[in-house]
Amino acid sequence: xxxLTQDPAVSVALxxxxxxxxxxxxxxxxxxxxxxxxxxxxPVLVIYGKNNRPSGIPDRFxxxxxxxxxxxxxTGAQAEDEADYYCNSRDSSGNPHVVFGGGTKLTVL
Amino acid sequence: EVQLVQSGAEVKKPGESLKIxxxxxxxxxxxYWIGWVRQMPGKGLEWMGIIYPGDSDxxxxxxxxxxxxxxxxxxISTAYLQWSSLKASDTAMYYCARPTAPRGYHxxxxxxxxxxxxxxx
Numbered sequence: 001x002x003x004l005t006q007d008p009a010v011s012v013a014l015x016x017x018x019x020x021x022x023x024x025x026x027x028x029x030x031x032x033x034x035x036x037x038x039x040x041x042x043p044v045l046v047i048y049g050k051n052n053r054p055s056g057i058p059d060r061f062x063x064x065x066x067x068x069x070x071x072x073x074x075t076g077a078q079a080e081d082e083a084d085y086y087c088n089s090r091d092s093s094g095n096p097h098v099v100f101g102g103g104t105k106l107t108v109l
Numbered sequence: 110e111v112q113l114v115q116s117g118a119e120v121k122k123p124g125e126s127l128k129i130x131x132x133x134x135x136x137x138x139x140x141y142w143i144g145w146v147r148q149m150p151g152k153g154l155e156w157m158g159i160i161y162p163g164d165s166d167x168x169x170x171x172x173x174x175x176x177x178x179x180x181x182x183x184x185i186s187t188a189y190l191q192w193s194s195l196k197a198s199d200t201a202m203y204y205c206a207r208p209t210a211p212r213g214y215h216x217x218x219x220x221x222x223x224x225x226x227x228x229x230x
Contacts, residue, residue, distance in 0.1 A: 033216040035154070042204055042223055043146075043154065048216040054209070086154050090215050096168045098144065098156040098215040 004032075004087055004101035011107040012077045020072045020104045022087030029092040032070035034063060037084045037103075046085075047072055074106075082108040111135040113143075113205050115221035121195050121228050128191035129224045131205030138186035139163035140211045145179060145190050148223075149201040157203075159214070160188060195228045202226075 004024040012018035022032050031050060035043035045054050047063035060075045070089075074081055085104045091097035116130040131143065144159040158169040162181040169179070181188040188205055203224045206217035 030215075035217075037154075042220040043206075043217075044220075045209070045216065045218045048209060048218070054218050084153075088154075088156070088215050088217075095171075097170055098159065100146075100154045100156055103153040 004089065004099050006085075006087060006101040006104045008102070009105045009107065011109055012074070013109050014079060015076055017073065017075045018077050018106065020074075020085050020106065022070045022072075022101045023068055024089070024099070024101075025068055026089045026092035026099060027065060027068050027070050030090040031065060032063070032087040032089045034061075034070075034072045035086045035088070036081075037086065043086065077106075077108050079108050082106055111207070111219050113207060113219055113221035115203075115205060115224045118225040119227065121226070122230055123197055123228055124194050125228075126191070126193050127195055127226065128189050129203060129226065131188045131190075131221050133186045133188070133207065136207075137211075139183050141207050142214055143181065143188040144206045144208070144215075144217060145177075145188075146204045146206060146217075147173075147201045148204065154204075156215075157190070162186075162188065195226075197228050197230075199226060200228050 034047040037043040046061045051063045062073045087101040112134045114132045139162045145157040147155045157173045158179045160167045160179045162183045178191045205221040207219040209216045209218040
């Protein structure tokens with residue numbers, strides 16, 4: 001099955017822009033979805049499809065994709081954005097599976 | 110309002126069986142896939158499998174095939190995850206989740222609150 005690779009940790013200064021990436025062959029066929037997870041809480045969907053935000057997600061969150069890489073961009077990071085971020089997508093190897101990336105810990109300095 | 114409400118925390122011994130539940134409300138339960146996701150302590154999210162309650166079509170991650178059983182009872186809008194013989198390594202938080210759209214599959218916009226399963230002798 002396919003794999004999705006994320007950097008384990010990323011940091012950003014308060015108010016600056018940060019990009020979190022997700023790489024995998026399945027991203028050539030399927031859009032990634034992105035989830036934010038804070039300690040002790042269930043994940044929250046922040047981006048899905050080409051660049052869609054569920055209701056209630058601030059517009060500082062955006063998504064993009066190129067080739068085998070999907071990106072989540074936070075423009076003007078806030079302290080409350082400090083969390084773990086996970087990408088996922090369908091498995092493109094012909095199996096009806098779903099794959100998650102290993103997650104990126106975002107620290108807002 | 111869409112809600113997924115999971116059963117409460119469980120403490121079990123190795124070798125015991127367990128069935129946890131996820132009750133959906135506020136939407137057509139038979140029209141959306143329901144997925145199960147494992148999160149071991151301090152670790153990332155792992156997709157376990159998914160079921161379509163409308164016809165009970167079920168798919169498993171290769172990592173979990175044969176290790177767990179996913180089922181659903183559409184008459185009570187409830188999905189289940191069960192083990193026949195628990196291991197200490199099954200200790201984890203388990204989430205159910207629903208995709209954004211009826212034909213959606215991996216874009217999970219509604220999540221249960223999680224069920225913590227602890228397996229210890």
